[in-house]
Amino acid sequence: MWFRNLGSGTFSAAQTIGASGASSVVVADINNDGRRDVLAMASSFTTLTPWINVSGGFVAGPVVSLSGSTGTNVVAADLNNDSKTDFVVGGRHYRGDGIGGFVYQAALPALLVRMVLADLDNDSSPDLATGGGGSSVLAVLRGDVLATTSFTSTSLNFSAGAPIADVALTQLNADAQRDLVVLQGNPGARFLVALPGICR
Numbered sequence: 001m002w003f004r005n006l007g008s009g010t011f012s013a014a015q016t017i018g019a020s021g022a023s024s025v026v027v028a029d030i031n032n033d034g035r036r037d038v039l040a041m042a043s044s045f046t047t048l049t050p051w052i053n054v055s056g057g058f059v060a061g062p063v064v065s066l067s068g069s070t071g072t073n074v075v076a077a078d079l080n081n082d083s084k085t086d087f088v089v090g091g092r093h094y095r096g097d098g099i100g101g102f103v104y105q106a107a108l109p110a111l112l113v114r115m116v117l118a119d120l121d122n123d124s125s126p127d128l129a130t131g132g133g134g135s136s137v138l139a140v141l142r143g144d145v146l147a148t149t150s151f152t153s154t155s156l157n158f159s160a161g162a163p164i165a166d167v168a169l170t171q172l173n174a175d176a177q178r179d180l181v182v183l184q185g186n187p188g189a190r191f192l193v194a195l196p197g198i199c200r
């Protein structure tokens, strides 16, 4: 579903994107037509459907099998600098063909349950910060457009001191560096920790 912002603090009634439910969605222009499309992972976490934004609605592109994935959120960006949007879910990297299709590219060398994808070290390549699965380690895979996986094989690890439940990207101060906020702890006793500019 999507809701049009009416500009007065209110939103339109729900408008349907796809008929099926989803466990995670990400918005990106996957066919380079200037319209933002939606990648929706199924509730079962086993498939992903690209929903192409066409005039007046959305149409489904080829469904992508996520067999072997361990993750619960999808992140998308152009990872190999070919101007075509790619996506990562659960330790698996899928490369976009620029017309709405995706093919499996490579497995990534880190536990990837909850992720954010953003350029954290200012070299113009998107980096992947990830945690979850009961681990207290936040791993950062630096982007490398020349690598098969699109990331360096060695991750930078930061111990959060307690199991990580989620990670989010934010801007905490005025230094123009992208910062992270980590939700950690056990159910019923979770707390947020700020990691300002950890990859500078």
Ligand SMILES: [Ca+2]
Binding pocket: 028, 029, 030, 031, 032, 033, 034, 035, 036, 037, 052, 053
């Ligand atoms: Ca599009």
Ligand SMILES: [Ca+2]
Binding pocket: 077, 078, 079, 080, 081, 082, 083, 084, 085, 086, 095, 096
């Ligand atoms: Ca690409």
Ligand SMILES: [Ca+2]
Binding pocket: 118, 119, 120, 121, 122, 123, 124, 125, 126, 127, 142, 143
């Ligand atoms: Ca980077």
